[in-house]
Amino acid sequence: MKNKIVVVEATSTAFNYLEDIRALGYEPVILEAYLPDGYARRLLDEERKVKYSHIKYPITILKEDPDYAVTLQMVKDLDPLLVITGGEEGVVTGTRLADDLGMPGTPYSNIANMTQKSVMHQSLKKAGLRYIRGTEVKSWDDCLAFLEQTGTEDVVLKHDHGAASVGVHLVHGREELKAAFEQESGADNNMFGEADTRFLLQERIFGTEYIVNTISRDGIPALTSVFKYFKKRTPSGAIIYSGNESINEPTDEEKALIDYALKAVCALGITDGPVHGEYMVDKKGPVLIEANCRVMGGSAPSGFLDKVFGYHETEVILNSMLDKEYHRRFRERPYKPLRKGYAKDFSAASDQPISFSGIVPILLGMKSFYSGWVENAGRTDMLHETVDLETETGCVYMVHDDPEVVKREFEQLMYIEENYPKLLQSDEPLFVAPEDKSQITPEIERILNKDPEVLISRIMAWYKNDALGDPVLPEALLNASPYNRRIMELLRGLC
Ligand SMILES: Nc1ncnc2c1ncn2[C@@H]1O[C@H](COP(=O)(O)OP(=O)(O)O)[C@@H](O)[C@H]1O
Ligand SMILES: [Mg+2]
Known part of the structure; x- marks a missing residue:
């Protein structure tokens, strides 16, 4: 009996497929996507190292050959049951292999709709759905014409x-566009190592950003999850994630988004x-930004997603690809997440030295903290300015039985990050010393010199008691x- 399931690029959340495959009694095989040397490849190699260090069983790891025929033969020789796309870098090869091997998947002939944003919007237009006006630009004259x-x-x-x-510029007016176009035309930052980067110039949408995740079989999509994004602009102008929230009870506007998303797929x-x-939702309603034909990234732990939704997406995708009947049943059940969940992304406004990370005791003292990571003074003495997803300084998952609790704690973290960032990461004492030096008693001196992380833990324990x-x-x-009073109030608010 065929028992191998190949995951093309098992990084980010797609790493979770490996456990799901084993839980179903099959053998996971990793096919690493080919990327030429460069920034993207270095990041991916780094992530593979981290992720693979968690694999505690023998596993076959193959490397995609740039010659597709060689890769196809390699995978054929394994005689797998299924080939599934893992991370974004695996979309083209994963789709192509599944098609060539007669396995479930969207036909490879449709790959342009799965990877090229200009084609996606043309298809929406053809279907009579809202789309974003755009055009391929090869020269500055093309930009001006648009x-x-x-x-x-x-x-x-x-x-x-x-x-x-990478290479996304949200700009206003000719001058900013010219600078962006010149920068990109001279850059060598194609993520996939393609010889020519094709540039798309689009109208900009101003709205709230959402994620709608689906899994399709036989042309019918089933909704798996909906999230709303929180973003912010950094002092240097980059737009970065500050968090996201699971949408458990969609409003009418969000129901319209889901309806549009299912039609868009x-x-x-x-x-x-x-x-x-x-997707983005503005006054006119929902519109697609882009479709990524793979599981949502961000490395959300399966256990966290299980708590929020009652399932995790990799498991649902895998089961759906193996069994149409499972997909039909999944599709017919109502969308009813179990608990409210949040992801909180952390960032650094500039390069900054740190000697303590109050964020650590604060997270550990929270009721809704599930898991995650943060840069901290135990690991580094310097934070670097956050400009994109790769340079964020932490991402933690939060969930609680009581939706009010998790919402409040998420908002508190957002508030502290915005207004009192030194409580989270700093190299200054936690409290301000009295101006009048004669008031600095030995006790106050001791507190001012105390490790702020220990101090925060102690203060939180005291309030909890x-x-x-x-x-x-x-x-x-x-x-x-x-x-000083404000810091104490904030810590009390967290308890
Ligand atoms: N037309 C647009 N209007 C407004 N924001 C956009 C538009 N296109 C992209 N963005 C913003 O830029 C981000 C990255 O663009 P996207 O097309 O998703 O690129 P990538 O493939 O690199 O993720 C989007 O998540 C969205 O926040
Ligand atoms: Mg995107």
Whole structure:
């Protein structure tokens, strides 16, 4: 009996497929996608190393050959039951292999709709669905023509086949566009190592960003999850993620989004497999930004997704690809997540030295903290400015039985990050010393010199214990600055 399931690029959340495959009694095989040397390849190699260090059983790892025929033969020789696409780098080869081997998947002839943003929007237009006006640009004259023809100043220049926001520029007016176009024309940053980067110039949408994830079989998509994104602009102008929230009870506007997303997946001709769709909702309603034909990234732990949704997406995709009947049953059940879940992304506003990370005791003291990672003073003495997903300084998952609790804690983290970032990461003392040096008693001196992480843990423990016993902070230090009182109030609010 065939028992091998090949995952093409098992990184990011697609790493979770390996456990799911084993849980179903099959043998996972990794096929690493081919990427030429460069930035993207270095990042991917780094991630593979981290992810593979968690594999505690013998596993076959193959490497894609740049010559497709060689890769096809290699996979054929394994005689696998299924080939599934893992990360974004595996979309083209994963789709092609499944098609050539007669396995479930969207036909490879439809690959343009799965990878080229210009083609995606043309298909939406053809289907009578809302789309974003755009054009391929090869020269500055093409850019000017688009500005004139659309009469818009707010545009987006991006790679037609791109990923991870590399080469995406949200610009206003001719000058900014010219700078972006010149920078990109001279850059050598094609994510997939393609010889020619094709550039797409689009109208810019101003709206709220959402994710709608689906899994299709036989041309019918089933909804797996919906998330709303929180983004922010950094001091240097980059737009980065600050978090996301599971949408458990869609509003009417969000129901319209889901309805549009299901139609968009069909319009793109995605018949069999997942779509991690990025959408925006503005006054006119929902519109697709791009469809990614693979599981949602971000490395969300399966256990976290299970708590939020009652299932995790890799498991649902795998079961759906193996069994149409499973997919039909999954599709027919109502969308009813079990618990509210959030992901909180952390960032650094600039390069900054750190000697303590209050974020660690704060997260550990929270009721809704599930798991995640943060850069911290135990690992580094310097944070680097966050400009994109790769340079964020942490990402943690939060879930709780009580939706109010997780919402409040998420909002508190957002508030502290925005207004009191030094509570989270700093190399200055946690509290401000009294100006009048004569007020610095030995006790106050001790507190000012104490490791802020230990201090935060102690203060939180004290509040959790109904503030019984001696206060951790003497009155004189509280009175030294309104800032000190504020820090105490914030910590109390977290308990
Ligand atoms: N036309 C647009 N209008 C507004 N924002 C956009 C537009 N295109 C892209 N963006 C923003 O830029 C981000 C990255 O663009 P996207 O096309 O998804 O590139 P990538 O393939 O690198 O993820 C999107 O998630 C969205 O926030
Ligand atoms: Mg995207």
